[in-house]
Amino acid sequence: MAVLITNIDVKDLRFPTSLLADGSDAMHTDPDYSCAYVTIKTNKGIEGYGFTFTLGRGTEIVVRACESMFYLVKGQNANEIFANFGSFWRKLTSESQLRWLGPEKGVTHLATAAIVNALWDLWARIENKPVWKLLADLTPEQLVSTIDFRYMSVEILYPNVNSTSENKSHVLFFLSTDVITKEEAIKLLKDNEKGKKAREETLVRKGYPAYTTQVGWLGYSDEKVKELCAKYLDLGFTCFKAKVGQNLKDDIRRCELIRGVIGEKNKLMVDANQVWDVNESIKWMKELRKFHPIWIEEPTSPDDILGHATIANALRPLGIGVATGEMCANRVMFKQLLQAKAIDYCQIDSARIGGINEILSIYFMAKKLGVPVCPHAGGIGLCEMVQHLQMWDFVCLSASTENRIIEYVDQQHEHFEHPVFVQNACYMPPTAPGYSTKLKEDCIKKYRYPDGDEWENMYSNGLFQKTI
Numbered sequence: 229m230a231v232l233i234t235n236i237d238v239k240d241l242r243f244p245t246s247l248l249a250d251g252s253d254a255m256h257t258d259p260d261y262s263c264a265y266v267t268i269k270t271n272k273g274i275e276g277y278g279f280t281f282t283l284g285r286g287t288e289i290v291v292r293a294c295e296s297m298f299y300l301v302k303g304q305n306a307n308e309i310f311a312n313f314g315s316f317w318r319k320l321t322s323e324s325q326l327r328w329l330g331p332e333k334g335v336t337h338l339a340t341a342a343i344v345n346a347l348w349d350l351w352a353r354i355e356n357k358p359v360w361k362l363l364a365d366l367t368p369e370q371l372v373s374t375i376d377f378r379y380m381s382v383e384i385l386y387p388n389v390n391s392t393s394e395n396k397s398h399v400l401f402f403l404s405t406d407v408i409t410k411e412e413a414i415k416l417l418k419d420n421e422k423g424k425k426a427r428e429e430t431l432v433r434k435g436y437p438a439y440t441t442q443v444g445w446l447g448y449s450d451e452k453v454k455e456l457c458a459k460y461l462d463l464g465f466t467c468f469k470a471k472v473g474q475n476l477k478d479d480i481r482r483c484e485l486i487r488g489v490i491g492e493k494n495k496l497m498v499d500a501n502q503v504w505d506v507n508e509s510i511k512w513m514k515e516l517r518k519f520h521p522i523w524i525e526e527p528t529s530p531d532d533i534l535g536h537a538t539i540a541n542a543l544r545p546l547g548i549g550v551a552t553g554e555m556c557a558n559r560v561m562f563k564q565l566l567q568a569k570a571i572d573y574c575q576i577d578s579a580r581i582g583g584i585n586e587i588l589s590i591y592f593m594a595k596k597l598g599v600p601v602c603p604h605a606g607g608i609g610l611c612e613m614v615q616h617l618q619m620w621d622f623v624c625l626s627a628s629t630e631n632r633i634i635e636y637v638d639q640q641h642e643h644f645e646h647p648v649f650v651q652n653a654c655y656m657p658p659t660a661p662g663y664s665t666k667l668k669e670d671c672i673k674k675y676r677y678p679d680g681d682e683w684e685n686m687y688s689n690g691l692f693q694k695t696i
Contacts (some may be wrong), residue, residue, distance in 0.1 A: 230291060231306040231354060235269040238294040238342065240287045241279075241667070242677040243640060244686060248448025250639055251283075251606070254473035255501040257447070260284030261640060262677070263579075263608045264291045264339070270306060276350025278667040280342040280579040281607040287677065287696075293339035296326060301343060310351050313374035317344065319629065321376075333557035333662040337582055339361040344583025345613065351661035358658040359584070360616040364428065364623045368417035371624075372410050375589045379560050381409040403561040407563050408469050415591045420627045435654030436619055437629055439467030439497070441606060443486065446471040450485055457489035464653040467633060468495045469525070473500035473566045476515060483519040486654040492520070499525035502555065510542045523549040523573055524595075530555035536570035544572070551575050554604035558582070564592045566597045577604045578613035587617055595625055606637030611648045612664035643671035 242262035245251050248480040251259040262284050268276040282290055300320055309316045320340050321332050330336040352362045363371060441458040457468065468490055472479040479498075485495065498521045504512060509527035526541065528535045530552060540550040549572030556562055558581050565571045575593045576587050594601050601621060603614035611634075618634050626632065634655055640649035645668055646660040658664050678694055686692045 232271040236298045239265045240677045252445045252447035253471040253501040254503040262287045266342045268346045276346040278346025280338040293335045318376045338584040353661045359663045360619040363620040367487045368414045372413045435656040441469040444470035469497040470497045473503040504527045509539045513690045522552040524553040533564045537568045559589045573602045574599045600631040605635040
């Protein structure tokens with residue numbers, strides 16, 4: 229049955245989270261959680277939904293970038309895309325004119341993520357499975373075929389010095405270098421096939437552990453922070469994350485406050501959202517070490533691999549790990565962070581890099597190099613998506629939840645047809661087909677920017693000024 233992609237469109241959706249300081253941190257003080265929302269239509273009536281996450285202004289630029297790529301998708305046979313997904317992903321990211329705007333970073337890569345996420349949602353709906361189950365049911369060879377291994381596994385030509393040929397310089401052999409090869413990735417999956425069924429049953433029964441950032445937004449009052457800590461303790465959470473980095477005295481006070489409510493046995497993480505320099509990161513965290521944070525997240529520029537390594541080497545003896553990844557642009561940067569031992573926790577983001585295909589490559593590199601993956605989530609639909617990825621990892625690749633956990637932020641889930649379900653501080657596996665990415669029609673009507681019903685009401689009430 230040929231499933232032909234007949235049309236594809238994108239909408240600019242924005243939510244006024246800045247009004248209550250939801251999502252606020254040291255670097256992003258007034259975010260309006262937003263997304264470029266892609267819908268893929270087919271001749272069989274099956275649709276795919278995907279998006280990439282933004283913070284408000286500039287979403288219109290991502291929308292235009294999506295539109296510039298649509299010609300690569302419209303009219304294609306979806307079955308052929310999925311049978312050759314690794315090659316199709318490279319086609320999207322290597323379009324000879326568009327790639328100049330990246331390559332594989334920035335706005336064009338955000339647009340790639342929106343489109344690729346919609347394609348995976350479509351594939352899972354065709355197969356009538358949630359994405360985590362679709363991934364788990366693929367053979368190792370099928371799953372690995374969806375990944376573009378360029379820049380991760382390079383084959384270099386070397387002279388064969390043992391050749392008896394008179395012209396030895398023309399006799400060559402291949403040597404695989406760099407981080408991971410297709411063959412290694414397939415082997416990692418095959419090595420864990422034993423026990424796969426039992427792990428899937430455990431996942432369905434118990435879910436996957438979560439931590440909450442809901443208590444720690446920098447714009448919240450102390451009273452609100454205390455109330456939220458108590459609330460999430462009652463819900464069974466044992467891991468909490470706080471935003472830091474704007475003012476050291478305030479950070480000390482807030483960490484004392486949080487520790488006072490959650491106690492010493494529960495885990496605390498802190499997140500600076502890139503606001504510090506390298507030496508400042510080390511100095512600041514030495515002041516916060518008494519609160520026993522298990523990691524400092526995004527201490528400095530997300531592009532500074534060697535800076536992260538310097539920070540990690542300084543803080544590991546103090547029992548503090550370094551986590552980053554939500555702003556990491558692509559698998560090549562993750563490769564360097566992992567190779568340089570610059571991170572102790574690898575934080576993939578479902579909308580920052582180029583969709584599931586590229587994210588899978590990072591899971592394989594992290595597995596080989598022994599770094600646990602703890603996904604970034606929150607925003608609009610990031611929780612909905614990353615749960616699928618981490619659940620696949622548990623069932624098929626890492627086979628463990630040790631030192632692994634998914635971020636949970638309790639915002640905007642009500643807008644989704646199949647929102648996340650967290651029970652006893654664990655994500656419960658989705659059962660509906662797809663990537664959990666379909667928004668309700670009422671949500672689109674209300675929050676389409678700039679002319680959705682809710683936006684028109686907010687303009688009328690003077691809460692926002694129309695800018696486009």
